Amino acid sequence: MSAFAVVFKKECVDNLRDRRALSTALLMPLLGPLMLVGVFFAIKDAEEKSRAPQIPVVGAEHAPELVRWLGQQGVEIQAPPADPEAAVRDGKVDVVLRLDASFGEALRAGAPAPVAIVCDPSRHNAAPLLGRTEGLLRQYGQTIGALRLMVRGVDPLLVNAIAVERIDVGSKDAKKALLLASLPLFLLMACFLGGTYVAIDVTAGERERGTLEPLLLNPVSPRVLVLAKTAATALFGLASLAVGLAAFAVVVPSIPFEQIGLDLRLAPRVVVGYAALFLPTALVAAALQVLVGVISKNTKTAQASLGFIILVPVLPGVIVSLFPQQPSLLSCAVPFLGESILAMRLLRGEEIEVLHWLANAGAQMLLAGVLTMVAARLFGARMLSG
Template identity: 40%
Template sequence: MKALLKSIFRKEMRDHLRDRRSVVSALGFTLMGPIIFGMMFTVMASWFRKDKPLELPVVGRANAPSLIAFLERAGAQLSEPPADYEARIQAGKLDAVLIIPEDYGKSFEAGRTAEVHLVMDNSRNQARTTVHRVSQLLQAYSGMLGSQRLMARGVAPELAMPVKVEEVDLSTPERLAANLLTIIPIFLVFAAFSGGMNVAIDAMAGERERGSLESLLLNPVQREALVTGKWLATVVFACAAATVCLAAFMVVVTQVPLQDLGVKVRIDAATVLGLWVAVLPLALMASAGQMLLSTFARSFKEAQTYMQVLSLLPTLPGMALVLSPMQSKTWMFAVPVLGQEMLVQELMRGEPVGVLPFVLGLVSCGALALVFLGWTARLLGDERIIFGRS
């Protein structure tokens, strides 16, 4: 049986490595996650760069000389807005325009609240950084004037603020980074599922459609060895895809200017190894499940249809964790997919996880893989599966 298993494994690896388009397609699809991540966060970082000049068109600059001087001292680059500034803001060509009404000076001198108008389009994410910076400057100017007015009347400014809240942030850079990088576990799990998908389909549904599986089973071969050899080849491709995806993410994380988003990512070699070990058990289970599902399919195309539905399932726990984070419990690490995604998040947060979560994930995924492989081997003894091609 051992020699037969090696022979089948070598044959499957040789056949699938010859199909270069399939290999490149699987790896290229795996790299989509890191590429999308890099592009998305690079653009976001360019929006939130703190050293980016604050360009602010102002209408009625002569109506508030002191305010204009304050903004210029703060580093704002003021300019005259175009006549169609509202249309330009809606089109995304301008972030915001500050309007100072003509009666600003009268209200200011009378000691009343002087109003200014900040014209913006709050539906545009790119403009929110500029709007936030302008709002902070205006609030700082208003607070400074309020304190000066109270002091001129002999009142301590502290009386206007009976309670002051001082935030004590206990979060670490790793935890802040993990909250922002929650997309990484989803793509890692998806890579473990998609890497060996084409191999599993061709090993079962493809050979069944071509009739080669029928002729192979006519020989005195043990079905368990046959299934195990094909499964091992599928696992190799799934592990390779997960490894490439993880390596690509590590490269992208070091190249994207995440510090402009206020995030400091520190991922050492031990963390990378932990992420790799956490995801690999999914390759065992996913490969076995894909082979089982492909055995029911009568053609390669039918199996692809099944796999499209199956590929959506691993994303559900990840999306649930993004939308509604939950406190990790020991039993959760024994739930396939959910346990791996929670373990990846814990590692990225810098939490001490210990050995138990890794063992639970490996045991649960390995047990399901054995169940799926045994089921597949039994199906190969069913004439309706082997000879039923229509």
């Protein structure tokens, strides 16, 4: 066995016995798919709510016409809570409609009929239902008003001086776009997460335990040691990537994303494409993490730095999800940005050019090589002093 293989094997075995390293590598990547499921149900729930709003009504018997009309509009009329004000304040229900005995009388007399909406506008979650309720009541009032004008021979359109239409491009769609973008982002992070503890253990950890000097006294060059340690780190990152990818491949097809109007499929082609796309990323991640471990004074500072460094691949991913980019040779050659661009294309079912992938993989490998060379140069007896 070569010295490289000896060190690689030892670091893998040693870190496989570290429950913290193992659980980080194998369990953390499951968070992404879990979040995807959670967000799916949250969106679905919100959409169902807005499609069939449920409104508790107090005194429904005072305005049977209105209540029937609301039912025709798809509103599910519910029995009111005992204390509407308290129920709304505590967030048990979003709104309560209150009608009293004077409603029918006022309507017949042609006076504004009183309707009360018990609500708490400061509650963000209640806002859609509140808006919907107000809109429906306004519509009902306008319908009756129009009938009154028509009875008096007046064109009801005369009172509508302007026609307002609301075109909603807001939060719901942004949530979906983020949901879509989160998939490659989670895979990018998995490449980093899996190797974090390993990278720290094999560098700053060796120094802190006092195992570095005995190791360096063996007839093995520091270059070989760093290569083997980086390879072991990369293996954990790749394992993390594989777990994340497998989890997405299982979760995504079993969730009916089309129900929330989202075209999210994970064809085998995409899974394979992602594996190819993120393989070099895992190598860069390992090289970067090992370098940080080598230059860190101890495991604590290494951990702090690596926690910060995991943001490096996330930022380009967020940028891509907010401002979708057309891939160019140049943008693809930017590490982390390139994968995010190409990953989004793959996810949308678009083709990616081999040249773009090569540019990305080449740039990543070059970066990994440079980082490893720097780490190899800094790794050694100089780590012992200071």
